[in-house]
Amino acid sequence: MEIISEQKCFGGVQGFYQHASHSTGTNMRFAVFQPPQAKTGSVPLLFFLAGLTCTEETATIKAGMQQFAAKHGLMLVMPDTSPRGLDISGEDDDWDFGTGAGFYLDAIRLPWAKNYNMGSYVSNELRGFILNNFNARPDKAGISGHSMGGHGALTIGLKHPDIFQSVSAFAPICAPIQCPWGQKAFTGYLGEDKSLWREYDATELVRQHPTQNMILIDQGNEDGFLEEQLHPHLFETACNAAGQPLNLRFHEGYDHSYYFIQSFIEDHIEHHAAILNND
Numbered sequence: 001m002e003i004i005s006e007q008k009c010f011g012g013v014q015g016f017y018q019h020a021s022h023s024t025g026t027n028m029r030f031a032v033f034q035p036p037q038a039k040t041g042s043v044p045l046l047f048f049l050a051g052l053t054c055t056e057e058t059a060t061i062k063a064g065m066q067q068f069a070a071k072h073g074l075m076l077v078m079p080d081t082s083p084r085g086l087d088i089s090g091e092d093d094d095w096d097f098g099t100g101a102g103f104y105l106d107a108i109r110l111p112w113a114k115n116y117n118m119g120s121y122v123s124n125e126l127r128g129f130i131l132n133n134f135n136a137r138p139d140k141a142g143i144s145g146h147s148m149g150g151h152g153a154l155t156i157g158l159k160h161p162d163i164f165q166s167v168s169a170f171a172p173i174c175a176p177i178q179c180p181w182g183q184k185a186f187t188g189y190l191g192e193d194k195s196l197w198r199e200y201d202a203t204e205l206v207r208q209h210p211t212q213n214m215i216l217i218d219q220g221n222e223d224g225f226l227e228e229q230l231h232p233h234l235f236e237t238a239c240n241a242a243g244q245p246l247n248l249r250f251h252e253g254y255d256h257s258y259y260f261i262q263s264f265i266e267d268h269i270e271h272h273a274a275i276l277n278n279d
């Protein structure tokens with residue numbers, strides 16, 4: 001592991017790191033906030049997955065999470081949103097596909113299948129790497145994220161409830177099969193067979209695999225992507241039908257930005273801490 005930088009923050013350490021990933025075949029950057037409690041014992045992990053066009057830096061510098069993670073003793077992990085620097089044809093043509101748009105899935109279509117494996121990278125490789133290199137508890141983890149990262153948090157959380165006991169999201173893409181961002185990404189990474197898309201759609205997954213833990217979702221009413229891309233009501237209907245506890249909150253006047261995230265991040269950290277710190 002290469003340390004890019006480490007700085008003291010709220011009594012803990014905010015660091016940026018790089019490692020060679022076998023899931024993506026590239027060097028991957030990630031950020032970790034170690035709360036002060038990690039100096040004396042292992043602490044639960046909370047992943048925060050960022051959205052389209054973002055990097056490991058975006059939530060780290062814009063969400064304002066560290067002060068609350070320090071208070072509750074949670075270690076924060078912010079991965080990048082895709083492999084980078086591969087020079088695959090078409091990788092940098094659009095901001096919503098390829099670089100910065102890995103969609104937290106494992107691609108099966110060429111030329112993406114070899115490297116665009118952010119699903120197993122986050123849930124398996126990076127998590128294992130953090131456990132080996134930081135003072136984190138192997139039995140306690142949560143996952144959250146924004147927009148495309150909210151889609152990642154919901155789908156990875158629903159698929160691995162044994163690993164991620166707590167799940168939340170800001171303005172997530174709740175039904176990617178039914179929105180342009182998701183249709184474009186799934187066609188490109190997974191191909192035309194739509195039966196394969198269901199594994200990466202939170203609204204489809206929750207019908208099959210509801211969990212016991214309450215999912216918290218915050219959504220701004222003035223979010224310019226809400227109508228066309230996000231579809232929280234479809235997820236809500238599926239949760240109600242499947243018996244999945246859901247706390248979906250709408251907020252008047254808030255948009256899709258990190259100013260919205262900053263305004264409600266404390267509630268999300270408390271949501272995760274209440275589940276992860278219960279023993």
Ligand SMILES: N[C@@H](CCC(=O)N[C@@H](CS)C(=O)NCC(=O)O)C(=O)O
Nearest residue numbers: 051052053054058095147148257258
């Ligand atoms: N580039 C897009 C916007 C992309 C966007 O809003 N990305 C969100 C995630 S979906 C984000 O968090 N951007 C980074 C930021 O706000 O700092 C556009 O021009 O409409």
